[in-house]
Amino acid sequence: MHVQVLWTTYGTHYDPQYFPNPESFDPNRFEEAVRPYVYLPFGGGPRLCARFELAKMQILVFMHMMVTKYDWSLVYLHEPITIDPLPAPLYGMPINIYERNTKSN
Numbered sequence: 001m002h003v004q005v006l007w008t009t010y011g012t013h014y015d016p017q018y019f020p021n022p023e024s025f026d027p028n029r030f031e032e033a034v035r036p037y038v039y040l041p042f043g044g045g046p047r048l049c050a051r052f053e054l055a056k057m058q059i060l061v062f063m064h065m066m067v068t069k070y071d072w073s074l075v076y077l078h079e080p081i082t083i084d085p086l087p088a089p090l091y092g093m094p095i096n097i098y099e100r101n102t103k104s105n
């Protein structure tokens with residue numbers, strides 16, 4: 001018998017056994033260590049993303065600049081998220097963005 005297995009990150013990322021209320025935005029859930037091979041945005045094992053540390057550092061720097069140097073707001077406050085096949089904001093999440101006047105802050 002020939003068996004094919006399709007594995008996706010959704011299997012564990014949306015499993016309430018590992019992530020209670022998986023649909024809710026709750027960054028604090030990561031304060032507790034996650035079991036190995038449960039949260040895999042960068043893959044895992046020998047094919048683990050070759051530059052996941054660079055990617056995480058870039059995201060960290062980007063987020064830091066966004067909250068310290070700029071004021072910004074969402075154009076669509078309740079923009080739906082589509083899954084096709086990865087989650088993405090339906091309209092590309094446009095924002096209004098302004099550089100902060102750091103001298104007066």
Ligand code: HEM
Nearest residue numbers: 040041042043044046047048049050051052054055056059
């Ligand atoms: C948020 C950013 C990123 C995400 C979510 C991501 C995610 C992934 C995932 C899921 C894989 C596949 C792992 C597997 O096959 O099991 C992968 C592989 C890979 N990624 Fe990334 N990645 C990111 C950024 C980057 C960056 C910035 C680089 C390079 C500068 C990079 C280079 C690679 C390479 C070379 C592989 C293939 C590794 C291999 O097959 O041996 N990635 N990444």
